[in-house]
Amino acid sequence: MVRFDAYQTSGFYDEMFEESGRPRPLAQMLAQRLSALSDGELQRRQKAADLALLNMGITFNVYGHEAGTEKVWPFDIVPRIIESREWTQVEHGLKQRITALNLFIDDVYHEQRIIKEGFVPDWLINSGKNLLKRCAGLDPPHGIWCHITGTDLVRDGDGQFYVLEDNLRCPSGVSYVLENREVMKRTFPQIFEGLSIQPVEDYPEQLLRMLQYIAPPTVGDPNVVVLTPGIYNSAYFEHCFLAQQMGVELVQGSDLVVSDGYVFMRTTSGFERVDVIYRRIDDEFLDPLNFRPDSALGVPGLIDVYRAGRVALANAPGTGIADDKAVYAYVPQMIKYYLGEDMLLPNVPTYVCGDPVQCEHVLVNLEKLVIKPANESGGYGILLGPRATREEHEKYRELIRANPRNYVAQPMLSLSQVPTVVEDRLEGRHVDLRPYILYGKDIYVLPGGLTRVALKKGSLVVNSSQGGGSKDTWVLKNGKLK
Numbered sequence: 001m002v003r004f005d006a007y008q009t010s011g012f013y014d015e016m017f018e019e020s021g022r023p024r025p026l027a028q029m030l031a032q033r034l035s036a037l038s039d040g041e042l043q044r045r046q047k048a049a050d051l052a053l054l055n056m057g058i059t060f061n062v063y064g065h066e067a068g069t070e071k072v073w074p075f076d077i078v079p080r081i082i083e084s085r086e087w088t089q090v091e092h093g094l095k096q097r098i099t100a101l102n103l104f105i106d107d108v109y110h111e112q113r114i115i116k117e118g119f120v121p122d123w124l125i126n127s128g129k130n131l132l133k134r135c136a137g138l139d140p141p142h143g144i145w146c147h148i149t150g151t152d153l154v155r156d157g158d159g160q161f162y163v164l165e166d167n168l169r170c171p172s173g174v175s176y177v178l179e180n181r182e183v184m185k186r187t188f189p190q191i192f193e194g195l196s197i198q199p200v201e202d203y204p205e206q207l208l209r210m211l212q213y214i215a216p217p218t219v220g221d222p223n224v225v226v227l228t229p230g231i232y233n234s235a236y237f238e239h240c241f242l243a244q245q246m247g248v249e250l251v252q253g254s255d256l257v258v259s260d261g262y263v264f265m266r267t268t269s270g271f272e273r274v275d276v277i278y279r280r281i282d283d284e285f286l287d288p289l290n291f292r293p294d295s296a297l298g299v300p301g302l303i304d305v306y307r308a309g310r311v312a313l314a315n316a317p318g319t320g321i322a323d324d325k326a327v328y329a330y331v332p333q334m335i336k337y338y339l340g341e342d343m344l345l346p347n348v349p350t351y352v353c354g355d356p357v358q359c360e361h362v363l364v365n366l367e368k369l370v371i372k373p374a375n376e377s378g379g380y381g382i383l384l385g386p387r388a389t390r391e392e393h394e395k396y397r398e399l400i401r402a403n404p405r406n407y408v409a410q411p412m413l414s415l416s417q418v419p420t421v422v423e424d425r426l427e428g429r430h431v432d433l434r435p436y437i438l439y440g441k442d443i444y445v446l447p448g449g450l451t452r453v454a455l456k457k458g459s460l461v462v463n464s465s466q467g468g469g470s471k472d473t474w475v476l477k478n479g480k481l482k
Contacts, residue, residue, distance in 0.1 A: 013417070053072050075471070142214060224246070225274050332347060370383065429457075
């Protein structure tokens with residue numbers, strides 16, 4: 001049987017157990033079911049899940065990985081539970097946030113009212129690495145820029161969810177949400193019996209509906225494609241998976257051509273017009289005629305067709321201006337300015353080093369803070385001040401002084417933990433959460449999203465490329481387990 005008497009909450013907020021060691025009310029049934037398993041059964045289920053992932057070909061690529069570029073997706077079989085009332089609050093907060101971010105992006109590329117009226121500093125926007133001046137004046141279909149967003153949330157020691165960062169360029173990971181649920185059902189079906197959990201399986205349908213909604217208005221039955229940079233991209237599995245689930249073509253830039261003011265796809269039976277492109281290529285590689293001339297991944301002339309309204313792109317080029325950790329710090333002001341509301345889902349307190357006063361505070365207190373590059377992803381370039389060496393502190397002081405705009409700082413959070421299988425026992429491991437938001441005719445938030453778990457003991461880095469894994473995320477219906 002699985003025993004919890006030796007389980008340590010370790011002074012962190014544990015999402016399954018109270019400090020007394022008793023299961024939280026929402027997790028009582030799950031704890032009972034785990035406790036009732038025979039000796040070794042949980043480990044056998046974990047091994048079965050790992051084998052299923054291998055046989056299903058669920059992988060991710062790691063650039064520069066010594067053992068090869070492709071690895072089986074790391075998965076932990078003990079699910080994470082979120083109570084429905086709490087999820088409703090998160091959902092409302094995410095919808096508010098995405099609405100304001102979309103208005104901000106549109107404003108940046110048009111009148112820049114929020115800058116002129118002093119709510120966001122001019123230098124912050126004009127020095128943004130992802131500001132695309134060629135997008136000035138663009139009017140995407142229905143005024144929607146950020147069609148697909150992955151917003152990273154963390155739960156601190158107070159049990160409250162905070163927004164850690166926004167991912168609005170090409171957010172990845174949603175395929176693993178769907179596959180995690182499928183693997184759980186295949187290898188551990190009895191754990192679902194009698195439980196009331198919100199489904200995630202309709203995400204591809206919701207995604208396709210959103211993509212069809214943004215098609216040029218003159219098109220009756222839009223032709224949708226997924227544009228991938230190719231097999232060496234870290235998320236190539238996801239590109240294939242989503243195209244297959246939606247029943248649309250997966251293409252590379254070489255499969256598409258601009259002719260007579262439209263985008264066409266090469267097929268064995270000739271050219272087919274393309275109306276909507278779900279692009280998984282970064283902005284600068286989309287079109288060598290408008291952005292990087294050395295790009296072999298994009299489609300020459302694509303942006304001209306887009307500007308003319310004859311093809312739709314998701315996400316719209318230029319959304320990266322809001323995918324900037326320095327800009328993130330100003331989202332509370334955006335919500336107040338555009339919506340006249342207070343933020344429902346709080347930010348983590350953030351110091352922007354591009355501001356001289358805040359920069360000085362960071363340099364003085366660097367040993368107490370987490371330092372992040374403004375535009376990196378995957379957990380790279382981060383300094384955990386309280387755990388770093390004196391040499392590392394001095395290195396980052398020099399980096400910040402050399403390019404203050406490129407860094408932000410946040411307090412080191414006490415990330416919540418959840419029980420995770422470690423050999424023949426359960427131990428607490430730190431987690432974050434990436435919900436996925438689709439902005440089409442309505443705003444849809446996938447229930448739960450991707451729970452990423454730091455599999456290394458004591459680690460706060462949850463990224464799969466750096467030793468992290470994932471869990472199935474259960475959002476309860478009606479506030480309880482049946």
